[in-house]
Amino acid sequence: MPLTLPDLLIPKAYIDGQWRDAERRFAVTNPATGETLADVPDLDADDARAAVASAEAAWPAWRKRSAKERSSLLRRWYELIVAHGDDLARLMTLEQGKPLAEAKGEVGYGASFVEYYAEEAKRVAGETLPSHGVDKRILVFREPIGVVAAITPWNFPLAMITRKCAPALAAGCPVVIKPAEATPLTALALAKLAEDAGFPAGVLNVVTASRPAEIGEVLTTDPRVRKVSFTGSTPVGKKLLAQCAGTVKKASMELGGNAPFIVFDDADLDAAVEGAIASKFRNSGQTCVCTNRLLVQAGIYDAFLEKLAKRVNELKVGNGLDDGVVQGPLINPAAVDKVQAHIGDALGKGARLVCGGEPHALGGTFFQPTVLADVTDAMQVAREETFGPLAPVFSFETDEQAIAMANATEFGLAAYFYARDYKRIWHVMEGLEYGMVAVNEGLLSTELAPFGGVKESGLGREGSRHGLDEYTELKYVCVGGL
Numbered sequence: 001m002p003l004t005l006p007d008l009l010i011p012k013a014y015i016d017g018q019w020r021d022a023e024r025r026f027a028v029t030n031p032a033t034g035e036t037l038a039d040v041p042d043l044d045a046d047d048a049r050a051a052v053a054s055a056e057a058a059w060p061a062w063r064k065r066s067a068k069e070r071s072s073l074l075r076r077w078y079e080l081i082v083a084h085g086d087d088l089a090r091l092m093t094l095e096q097g098k099p100l101a102e103a104k105g106e107v108g109y110g111a112s113f114v115e116y117y118a119e120e121a122k123r124v125a126g127e128t129l130p131s132h133g134v135d136k137r138i139l140v141f142r143e144p145i146g147v148v149a150a151i152t153p154w155n156f157p158l159a160m161i162t163r164k165c166a167p168a169l170a171a172g173c174p175v176v177i178k179p180a181e182a183t184p185l186t187a188l189a190l191a192k193l194a195e196d197a198g199f200p201a202g203v204l205n206v207v208t209a210s211r212p213a214e215i216g217e218v219l220t221t222d223p224r225v226r227k228v229s230f231t232g233s234t235p236v237g238k239k240l241l242a243q244c245a246g247t248v249k250k251a252s253m254e255l256g257g258n259a260p261f262i263v264f265d266d267a268d269l270d271a272a273v274e275g276a277i278a279s280k281f282r283n284s285g286q287t288c289v290c291t292n293r294l295l296v297q298a299g300i301y302d303a304f305l306e307k308l309a310k311r312v313n314e315l316k317v318g319n320g321l322d323d324g325v326v327q328g329p330l331i332n333p334a335a336v337d338k339v340q341a342h343i344g345d346a347l348g349k350g351a352r353l354v355c356g357g358e359p360h361a362l363g364g365t366f367f368q369p370t371v372l373a374d375v376t377d378a379m380q381v382a383r384e385e386t387f388g389p390l391a392p393v394f395s396f397e398t399d400e401q402a403i404a405m406a407n408a409t410e411f412g413l414a415a416y417f418y419a420r421d422y423k424r425i426w427h428v429m430e431g432l433e434y435g436m437v438a439v440n441e442g443l444l445s446t447e448l449a450p451f452g453g454v455k456e457s458g459l460g461r462e463g464s465r466h467g468l469d470e471y472t473e474l475k476y477v478c479v480g481g482l
């Protein structure tokens with residue numbers, strides 16, 4: 001019998017295979033209505049240490065399981081996530097605000113990592129190498145790194161967890177998850193499905209907390225944690241990286257971006273507009289790979305702007321559970337403040353408001369999808385991630401100028417461009433200093449490709465066979481005297 005939504009809404013933390021309560025609790029609210037969905041345990045540093053201890057205790061048996069057994073458990077987890085996809089999507093829309101169709105898309109995307117690493121679990125292979133002497137052999141083992149701490153953001157409450165946990169579990173590592181305080185319910189639902197799939201106690205733990213720094217301190221300094229995998233903002237990532245230095249922990253950092261979306265004068269403009277809408281306004285602009293700056297070549301600037309504004313005006317804003325809604329609320333009032341600050345700064349420095357620009361009549365944290373024209377490098381939006389439904393449109397003349405503008409940021413996560421000329425496509429693709437580049441595409445995330453950034457957008461990759469490397473260590477064994 002599939003679980004119904006109330007069964008998957010479990011307001012308890014999960015440590016060592018036990019559903020844990022706590023005296024202190026914090027509220028999880030629906031950003032579309034402001035209603036409290038549940039009060040969840042507000043755990044502290046001692047609880048975090050208990051979770052680490054349970055993971056450490058579970059590790060020897062977990063790593064000794066055969067690859068095939070780990071694969072079967074992941075496969076079962078995948079099947080349960082898919083079977084409960086509607087419940088999970090509804091839960092995500094309720095606690096995060098994204099439209100139900102997007103939440104369903106995230107279930108599929110998140111589940112795909114579990115499916116993929118169920119398969120890859122059987123392919124974590126070492127190697128033998130040519131040796132440095134006839135009496136010696138070189139063996140290279142690929143071993144699980146140990147206890148993994150996964151600290152995840154609210155914007156993709158499900159997929160950011162599976163993207164870390166699936167490869168970690170496949171490699172033979174136990175995990176302690178610290179979900180974002182805004183969206184712990186999806187994490188707990190995933191833990192329930194992992195329990196039902198048959199993962200042993202301690203192999204997957206969820207520590208819910210309203211004071212992330214206290215938990216983060218434990219996870220980044222406890223010597224039993226061997227790997228920290230973080231997705232979130234660049235300032236927090238830098239802090240955690242510094243904290244990891246004390247015990248020389250391996251760390252993956254999936255951090256912020258400042259994605260350029262370049263439209264060249266030979267582009268298919270209608271396709272470019274659709275790509276821009278998907279890349280900019282999905283999840284109300286709260287995506288790390290979201291377009292942050294639209295760079296449009298001068299000759300097609302007005303034509304593109306007109307088509308873009310027409311499409312943006314059609315976007316239906318509302319409660320993500322309602323039919324036809326494509327833009328939900330922002331996560332909290334601070335997110336609205338940031339969007340307003342970027343708009344105010346740009347208008348004050350000469351930008352032109354094309355559409356939107358105001359909080360939405362629905363109130364709360366709903367905001368109008370907004371387009372600004374005549375945006376320049378002097379404005380805040382040129383340098384900072386807005387993380388909201390604001391599309392600032394810059395103008396450029398030459399290909400070299402577009403590449404230079406695109407790269408003029410300390411970030412390097414995703415970049416997009418639309419063009420037809422094949423020489424131009426190669427030239428621009430090679431010139432962009434980004435971990436991911438989408439050519440004539442507005443969406444690029446898939447479990448089959450390595451996801452990650454360069455520069456201050458982070459360290460490490462998630463997805464594809466490269467994602468497994470983050471959770472393994474190489475052990476070289478020299479066999480001599482042969």
Ligand code: NAD
Nearest residue numbers: 152153154179180212213216232233236254255256257288
């Ligand atoms: P955030 O950095 O505020 O929080 C991320 C996580 O870190 C949350 O779980 C939070 O509780 C925790 N955290 C916050 N302060 C902490 C501390 N001092 N110690 C330990 N943990 C702490 O980010 P957010 O607002 O939740 O997410 C939005 C950011 O995440 C954006 O910058 C976005 O670009 C980025 N992001 C990046 C990727 C990627 O793959 N590169 C994916 C999604 C989001």
